[in-house]
Amino acid sequence: MRDLYHGTHNLNRDINVATSRASSFQALYNRYRPQRFEQLIGQEHVVRTLQNALAHNRLSHAYLFSGERGTGKTTAARLLTKAVNCLEGIQPEPCGTCAHCVAIVEGSLLDLVEMDAASHSGIDDIREIRDMTRFAPGAARYRVYIIDEVHQLSAQAKDALLKTLEEPPPQALFVLATTETHRVPATIRSRTQHLTFRRIGVLELTTQLRSIAALENAEVEEAALHLLARNAGGSSRDAVSLLDQALAYGDNQVTSDSVNSMLGLTGRDAVIKLLGHLMHGDAAAGLHAIGMAIDDGTSPHTLRQQMVGVLRDVLTIKTSPDTHSIKHLTQDEVFELSEHTTTVDIPEVVRALEVFAEPDPPSRTGINTTLELELSFARAVIATNRPTNQSQLNHHDSDPDVAQTAPSLSQTRSSPIVEKVTDQAASDEKDPIRQPSHPGQEDRESRDTGLTVDQIKARREEWLSSIRKEARTIAPYVEQADVQGFVDGTVILEYLRDFMLERVEQIDALRLVTKALTQTFGQPINVRNVLKSTPPPSQQLRPNTTVDDDPVVRVAMREYGATHGEETPKPGA
16 A cells, blocks of 8 residues: 555656665566655545645544555555655645655655554554654654554554544644455544545556556557556556566566466457357357367456456446446447447346356365356356357247258257257157146145236246346246246246256255245245247257257256267167
8 A cells, every 4th residue: 555656647856856766676666656646646536635634734633544455545644744744844745855755755754653553453552652642753743653454453452542543642643544444443433534545547547557668668558558457456556566567577568468468368359259159149169268268378267257347348338328438448449349249138248247247166176167167158148048059040930941951959869968858858748737846836726816927927027036136046047938827826937958947946946936926926826847848940950960069958968967978879760
């Protein structure tokens, strides 16, 4: 936090003074730390408050600076120290050249006391500060106490600090800094002026990095600066640190490729292509793209986070008519994302985002993180209701000729999974409504519920939303089901795939679906799951292909541990 940097304004003489004294081994974030309020980027509201207080002699005896790391809290505290102790008098902007201002920059002013509560959290440390307040400043106008990470003080230390703040000594100024305001007692907060430091925007960080790169005579691509700023997480210190690292990595030359390589990121073009595969339901191409990215050195966690980021951008574009509000994206990037998602609705984007935004699965023996990411992609394809192949047609209006010429899954026996589907389809021809396999799901006595199947379908989004809240992993499968009917208080849900049916036939899944329907309609409702007897033409394989070419089947085989078996000729063949 105390490591803040030069901002968007011109570097003037005080910055030059600071840098002239800097060691050649000094990190960039220290070398370009702001030396004037006007150089503190992204915190205009804080600067205005402090400068007005200085100009009108309305200083408080204690301030609480809160905000995320690297946003300027400690630097603002040091600038306030310079302003109240400047030899030219208390003024909104310190001169930067007097003996006191220079001593503060060099860290040699005895009347500036800085303490890191992360390593000095005991009551004895606060008692030492309290004892110091009994004495007048040595040379300066005010003795300033800066306590970083004040929330990490022990309970006894916080009580001792409160006592000091209740009876503030003259010529003493306290500045408390924290990243977790909720851990600072309300009794302490109420005795301070609380100023909140916000995250710094990507455009502001990009401007800052551009200025520093120019001063360092570095060759830096604009896209690389944008990428560094985007990965800084709103922290000025992190942004400048990343630039410092990139300059070392590229020998004073920074490109987008070098930044991606340094950070272990997949190039944006590759992520956009992966998004395109998802939006078109091309599971095969998507899984291949994931494999290529991981082979290039990208971690599954990083790739997952990149997908979350790009899906969030898509959601923002879809929900906001004003694309200029998406400040961290260029107009070209906004146009590119829009082109890839023209046929996608907001609910589909939300469902895909929910899948990828799930917390990383706990470490389990035998579970490969790459496989987890691949399964997430497959679930996202299912959750978005996209067809599982670009060449597939919508099954509601498919060409009947395709069904006559293309072999169906039930006719193909390339794997145990498909054999299971075939057997189930055969049984469903005799009894299209599959009997429940779990207790508590038996038919109720015939009764008039006052509901119709149209009402069940009309409020589909309501009970699906309840399922999403209760069980995210089950919801994508239920969303694929069609409401076939409503008979005697029982909703009949029809599934296209056997592995989907098996998943929702689990006791917990049935209970959650039943609970969601019951809560939605305010009366007890049963659920009966059935399997569609014959796959629609859109789910059938094209000529000259095998079941292994179906991406959904491949995902199912991987998920259930199935293996490919030898093809068995049909009897009489």
